[in-house]
Amino acid sequence: MNLEGWLSTHPYLRPVASFHSVVDGAIEANRTATPLVPEWDDYVNDFHSGVPLLHSSLVMVDVKPVATTLQPLLRILSRDLNGHLAEQSHALAAEIQYDADAPGRAIESLLGRADFASACPGLLRFLGWSILAHRFRSSLDAFAEWRKEDRWNRHYCPTCGSLPAMAQLVGFDSGRRRLLVCGCCGTRWSYRRSGCPFCESINEQRVSVLDIEGEAGLRIDFCGLCRGYLKTYAGEGSEDVLLADWTSIHLDVIAADRGLNRLASSLYGIQ
Numbered sequence: 001m002n003l004e005g006w007l008s009t010h011p012y013l014r015p016v017a018s019f020h021s022v023v024d025g026a027i028e029a030n031r032t033a034t035p036l037v038p039e040w041d042d043y044v045n046d047f048h049s050g051v052p053l054l055h056s057s058l059v060m061v062d063v064k065p066v067a068t069t070l071q072p073l074l075r076i077l078s079r080d081l082n083g084h085l086a087e088q089s090h091a092l093a094a095e096i097q098y099d100a101d102a103p104g105r106a107i108e109s110l111l112g113r114a115d116f117a118s119a120c121p122g123l124l125r126f127l128g129w130s131i132l133a134h135r136f137r138s139s140l141d142a143f144a145e146w147r148k149e150d151r152w153n154r155h156y157c158p159t160c161g162s163l164p165a166m167a168q169l170v171g172f173d174s175g176r177r178r179l180l181v182c183g184c185c186g187t188r189w190s191y192r193r194s195g196c197p198f199c200e201s202i203n204e205q206r207v208s209v210l211d212i213e214g215e216a217g218l219r220i221d222f223c224g225l226c227r228g229y230l231k232t233y234a235g236e237g238s239e240d241v242l243l244a245d246w247t248s249i250h251l252d253v254i255a256a257d258r259g260l261n262r263l264a265s266s267l268y269g270i271q
Contacts, residue, residue, distance in 0.1 A: 001216055001238035006247060009214075016246050016268070019085065023127065026076040027134050032065040037139050040146045050154055052161035053143060054111050054185075061139075063111070066131045067103035071096060073127065088120045092127075095119070107132070111160070126267045129184045140187060152189045155197040157182040164197055165245045165264040167221065167232040180230075183245040183264055198228035198263045210258070218248055220255050228263040229255045 007014055038059045046056040054061055074093035078086055095118055096102035108114035110128045118124050133140075140159060152158040157180075165183025169176050179188045180197060195202040206224040217235035222228065231251050233242045241247055246268055255262065 001241050003241050003247075006216075006241050010247075010250065013247060013249070016249065019081070020246065022077065022080050023073075023130055024134075026073045026080070027069065027131055029076065030069045030072045032069060032135070037142045040143075047147065047152075047158075052157060053159045055161055061136075063107050063132070064104060066128070066135050067107045069131050069135075070103045070106065070127065073131070077127075085123070088123045092118060092120045092123055122269050125265075129267055133184075133186050136185070140185065144187070147189075153191060154189075155180070155191065155200055157185065157187050158189050159187040160185045163264045164191075164230060165266070166243055166248070167191075167197075167230050168236075168239065168243060169232060169234045170236055181243050181245075183267060188243075196223035196226060196228060197230065199223060199226035201225050210254075212251060212254065215248075215251070216242060218242060218251060220251055220260070222255070222260050226263070227259065227261045229260040230264075231255075 003017070007017055038053075038061060043053065043056055043059045046058050047053075053059060071093060074089050074096075077089035078093060081089060096106060102116070105114040105116045106118065106124055107128050109116035110125060110132070116124075143159065147158065156163055160182060162182050162184045164180035166181040168179045168181065168188070170179060171177055176193060178191050178193050180191045181188050191197055192202075194204045194207065196207055201207075201223060203225070208222055208224060210220040210222065212219055216238065217233055219232050219234060221230045221232045231245075231248050233239070235242075245266070249268060252262055252266075
């Protein structure tokens, strides 16, 4: 399943796809130097204690290259987008225009390291995490390789600490394992096969599955205790499409209609 094939059967997602295309192009046009890969040995104690990478005081993750990208990115979006998104891009650019420290505080606020009040918090959250995910991709790949033998196996993201937006079931039958997927930074990590990753209940009888016909292996797993749900891809081979949170926004709508709660952070205004 490629993206165009998915959009052909889900045409209502094309405006979101177009927005992503503009943002991705603007980020590529303002590419900065790739951040250095941290020294993992400095972080190992925090890792085993359950401290996410971006929250550790033992590893210096420099977000300045991300912050310097924000202003030129907003100028491009103000020009290339239309309507409300263009207006918000212009407003957010004005908020950081006259304060040299403002872009850095804006990005640091996403990590809980600083305060930054914005009239456009949704756009800032989306753009900030989009730039972070692009800029730190090589570091996140190295992080995934480093922690391969040191299983995180916690219910929150090992990189940024967010709760999972999605999951993937890989393997077959009794050998299947579950990966959780962060909707902010895109990190994937192993978690126990059964139980709820939100309230951490291990009562299998309280976890139900809502199969969605014609959705290429996507389904909704939900907990009868906390009513939290997890969009789940029960398959392999189409990860780039089916594990992108925005490509299954319609499942969030279905879940909300059934009284289920999205407990993961959303970059798309669905809470």
